[in-house]
Each structure stands twice: as structure tokens, then as C-alpha cells.
Amino acid sequence: MNTLGRLRQLIRKLRDPNTGCVWNRIQNFQSLVPYTIEEAYEVSDVVENEAWSRLPEEIGDLLYQVLYLCELGQEEGKFTLDSVMDGLELKLSRRNPGLVDEPVSTGEHMNTSLRWSEIKSADRKRRGMLSELDDIPNSLPSVLASKKIQERVASIGFEPHVIDSSQRKIKQELIDLKILSRQYKSGSSSSEKFGELMFALINIGLDEHVDLDSALRKANKDFECRFRKVERELALLGVTFQEVCPAKLKELWDATELKRSTYAKSVGN
16 A cells, blocks of 8 residues: 555544544534645745745645545545546646647747636636636635736736726836835845835724725725626627727726716715
């Protein structure tokens, strides 16, 4: 029996209803979620600190959570480790056709990112998802959720800072700030300055007694709501984000803000 098989057998022994560990016997999908997240963060922390000697142990802890979840899936007849790996192999093959079909040309490699986005978009539609945002988990930390939302919409040709004048103005101010900061602190990296900016924004939020996480989650949800409305309008027009002209896209985006403002006024009255 290989190492993977021995680990799976150990988990089964821990969960044995008669001879196993009491704590392990009562675990379920929901109770394992916090531990899985914690182990993922520990892997991230080790990599960030370049503590490479600790990385195998932390990866092992994360792997244990994955194997444990697969054991629960098998116990409940939902899925198995083999079905998880088969699905992963199929997904990787589908998303990297150049590895399994004829090698792609150099010119085609130039469009790798676009091709990747198109394949993932097709995957979402195949799974019955109507929006490009449907598979972004609600449980993500608000900052990570905001990052994924903005990367996702940008991958299909929708860039908020280009469409939305307020966001465009803010981005220009940030560029000006970065240029100014370089004049006075040439040793400061963009990452450091951005960190300082975020720290300052959080400080302002605290001064205003703002629930920071809730505020960003609301901004994420508001953007997502407006984006879904634009998606529906484009579907009615029979065009994609890549096919519609920027002016029309801005018109549709501005219309979602107008509808939201009208609704807010009607509620206020």
C-alpha cells in the first residue's frame, strides 16, 4: 500500500464508530471548513515568509483536510477521492487543450489568457451558471472577493475603471499619488505605497465608525448586482462583452446606476 493509501486508512481508523477517536467521529463537512481555511492560510504564511523547511508540513496538514473531506464524501455516498481526481484531470485537460491535442502555434500562445477565460466561462455555462460571477463563493474574505470579481469581469472585457467615471477619477488620483510618492520616496515600491494607502483608508473608516468588512461586502454586492443587470441586457441584445462597443457598454452601466437611484428615491418617499 502506498503512502496515500495508508493515510486514507488512518483516517478511516480515526472515524471508526467503535474504536476511533471521539472527536474525529463527530466531524462533518461544516465542522471541517474552518480547519481547511486555517491550514490554507498557514501554507500562505509559510510561503510569504519563505520558511521552506516548514512548507512540507503545512502542505501535509492541508492535504489531510482534503483527504478527510473526500472520506466524508465517500461515507455519505456523495463522491470519492477517485472521482475528485478524475474530475480534476478532466478539467485540466479541457482547460489546457494544447497539452492533449495538437501543440498550439506560437501565435495561439499569445491568446492563452483569453482562451483560458473562454474555457472557464464555457465550464460555468455547462454547469448551469447564468452569470460570469455565479461561482465566486460568498464565504470569501471581502478583499479577496473584490479581487476575484474585478479580475473575472475584466477577463471578458468589462473594466470598471474604464466604464465608471467615478472609478476612473479615483484611479487617476491614485496614479498621481504614486508618481508624487516616487518623487519623495524613490525607494518605496508600488506594493508598499498601496499598502500604506489601504492602511490610511481603513483608518478613515474607523474614524467614521464604519464596519470595514461589511462596507466592502456591500460594495462587492452592489457591483455584482449592476454587472448582472448588464449581462442580462447584453443577452437580450444577443451580443457578448467583447462584441459590444465601449459607448454602449457605458450606457448600459450608467442605466443600472440610474435605476438604482430611482429605486432608492422611491423607497425614501
